[in-house]
Amino acid sequence: MTAFSLTPEAAAPRLRVARRTLERLRSVPALAGRYPGHLDAGSLERLAELPPLAKDDLNTALAHLEPAAERSATWLFQSGGSTGAPKVGYAPTGFYMAGVHAHWQPLDRTDVFVNAWGAGRMWGAHFLAAALADLSGCRIIALGSVAREEYGAWLEFLAARRVTAIGGTPSVLRLWFAHARATGLELPSLRKVLWLGEAWQPQLDADLAAVAPLARRWGMFGSTETWVVGTNTPHCPADVFHPLPEQLVHVDADAGGLLDFTALDPEVLNPVLRYRTGDAGELTTCPCGRPEPAMRVLGRRDSVVQVRGLGLDVDELIARAEREPAVARAQVVLTEQGGRATGVEVLVLAAGQGAAPDVERLRKELFGDTSTLSTAFQHDPGSFRVRPVDELVSNGRTGKTAALVVREQS
The missing domain is CATH 3.40.50.12780 (ANL, N-terminal domain)
Incomplete structure (x- = not known):
């Protein structure tokens, strides 16, 4: 399912970029076997038949390929690093x-x-x-x-x-x-x-x-990895974006609506072909009135973490905590030792001066309403806590505040 359709004349140069990217990926020994027989794809829509590219795949390709930067200087930047190990990516100036x-x-x-x-x-x-x-x-x-x-x-x-x-x-x-x-x-x-x-x-x-x-x-x-895929204006809902002409967006219904992106800019340095960020979405019509298709981003689908063998939906837990009137934002901190969860903590940021969340009542409600928590910590309920903070844990490099922070217990 593609987020835009083009005339054959308009699609031709973009298809050339996609084929060039495919050839670059096929030149990587670890990835070559994934892409047999697809070089003669006759349309952009047929790219949806290719296997998606995950972060580890892209990292493998970037480690093998050198950017084609003869025409100008090239930026080296960190690709990822908010929740995982940083990797090097490339971009033109x-x-x-x-x-x-x-x-x-x-x-x-x-x-x-x-x-x-x-x-x-x-x-x-x-x-x-x-x-x-x-x-x-x-x-x-x-x-x-x-x-x-x-x-x-x-x-x-x-x-x-x-x-x-x-x-x-x-x-x-x-x-x-x-x-x-x-x-x-x-x-x-x-x-x-x-x-x-x-x-x-x-x-x-x-x-x-x-x-x-x-x-x-x-x-x-x-x-x-993808750079800017789409934009919106004050007339668009905050979760609806209009893809740029040089970005191809697919929705994979068989994978829970996960979005994948193909960069069709002739100057693209990273080999981005059906790259999967972990976000789910759907194609839609934006109420702003612009005629071209739009995509609604429904959020990440990698928010479920294992807590003592049970799945904990971090986004769902945060949403429940943030329904409290006195809570502006919440964050989950998972403490592990040797790969086993030893504790879960929900950090809550007060909604404003004078607002004081009732953390003990909230802890009891979250614990009782979340079967994963009540089951995982039934013998040590004190390992689940709700704690008020002046600020959430953020990435000092990017300023981002992740929904989940994982810490290794010393």
Whole structure:
């Protein structure tokens, strides 16, 4: 099931890119046997017959292939690393953003844009956003990462500079706007919020209404392997994206609706062919009125972890905790020793100043309502806890806050 259909004339150059990528993958000894007899595929739709490419497969290919970067310099960046071991990936200096800007222009020359994506340790998002802002011709404040104690002073600076746009991961944006709301600081000039790296957080809508009522969200969906797959506008639901012309999207109904992506940009350096990020989705019609097909991202399908031989749905547990009025966000920490779960902890972030979650009542309800927890820890119920925190565990390099954190007990 493909997210767009093209005329034969328009499909031909994209099919050439797909064939070139397929040939590159076939040149990798460990992967060659997976792709017999598919080089003569006559259409992009037939690519859906190819086996999907998983992260380990892509890592194997990247370790074997050198990027074709003779025409310009090449960025080396970390591919993954939020929840697993980081790997090296490649991108041209423009980060493919000229193609994105041609179809999606949230910024213009009148904007004052704060780039709040972290610039640390080989993560590409800060520089990707910088390339987009540069194409727009706007003024840029390359702020990067900010420590918690610095938010107040920087927010006052941004208000004084009449900032009109800001961008970052939703986890980081949530910290900015929650602090502004708690301290009564407003950003009346802010009109645009760009986001990439995580799903949009509904709590941001409430914070923006109080801090920057004129601000509207503009989203990008993708990964460090695929780069930007699709975009949305304030007229689109937060979970619906319009694929870019150089991205082919398939929905695999036989695999629970998992999405896979094929990069058809002639300049692509990573061999991305039916690459699977772990997100599920469906093809849909966007209520924004744009005629082209769109994809709704339904969330990851790798959120079930094993706890003493039983499956625990992390997303479901977090959703239950976040239904509490006093809880803004929640996170699950799984402690293991020798591969065996020794404890599960739900960290909860208060919804605002004066909000105090009743953690003991919540612990009892979560424990009693979640059969995996009550069964796995029936003999040691104290190994499941709910704990209030001032901030959740985040990746210092990217600013992302994963739903699940796994720790090895010493």
